[in-house]
Amino acid sequence: xxxxxxxxxxxxxxxxxxxxxxxxxxxxxxxxxxxxxxxxxxxxxxxxxxxxxxxxxxxxxxxxxxxxxxxxxxxxxxxxxxxxxxxxxxxxxxxxxxxxxxxxxxxxxxxxxxxxxxxxxxxxxxxxxxxxxxxxxx
Numbered sequence: 001x002x003x004x005x006x007x008x009x010x011x012x013x014x015x016x017x018x019x020x021x022x023x024x025x026x027x028x029x030x031x032x033x034x035x036x037x038x039x040x041x042x043x044x045x046x047x048x049x050x051x052x053x054x055x056x057x058x059x060x061x062x063x064x065x066x067x068x069x070x071x072x073x074x075x076x077x078x079x080x081x082x083x084x085x086x087x088x089x090x091x092x093x094x095x096x097x098x099x100x101x102x103x104x105x106x107x108x109x110x111x112x113x114x115x116x117x118x119x120x121x122x123x124x125x126x127x128x129x130x131x132x133x134x135x136x137x138x
Contacts, residue, residue, distance in 0.1 A: 008037070008058070013051075014081055015060040017068040018122050022047030024061055027121055031098035032083075032128075033091070034059070054083060071123030080117070080125040088130035092116045095128070111135055 005011050018024040025047070028034045034052035042048035042063070050061045059081065064070050071077040085091045092106050100118040103125065108114050115129035 008053075010056060010058060013058050013060055014079075015062055016079070016081070016124055017064045017070050018061055018124075019064050019070050019072065020047075020122070021050050021061045021063050024120065024122060025050040025052055028052050028059075028061075031095050031100045031120070032118075032126065033085075033094065054085075057083065071125075074123075077119070077123055077125045080127055082127045082129065085128050085130060088114050088116065088128055091128050108132060111137075 005013070016024075022039065025034075025036050025039060029036050029052065032054070034054050036050060037053045037058065038049070038051045039047055040049045046063070048063045052059050052061065062068070064073065089106055092102075095118050096102055100120070103117040103119055106114055106116040109129075112131055112133040112135035113129040114132045115127050117125055117127045119125055
């Protein structure tokens, strides 16, 4: 074992839990522009696992179980996935037009990013950002 990630996966890959993985993968593709890389069904014929890609980034999606639950089941988000895109304002308009719940509209941040935050249908938070200024870090 070399410790390398499988081909096509970055060294660090988040895994998010959804009650309806198939719907989540479709929605992420439609609203946020992800490509569905893998979609696999469990023995019951329901999508149990998927992975989605945006540029070099991959996010894995898995069905919830007794130990892991979606933010919808928890009644609050438990994480935020931060994604860089080439044009955050265009991405925002696309996501909003496809029904994304907008948590915060695009705004310039003091650390040089312009970003907005949206929630998907099961409550996972996604911040999309674009670097717009080179800000020296203290």
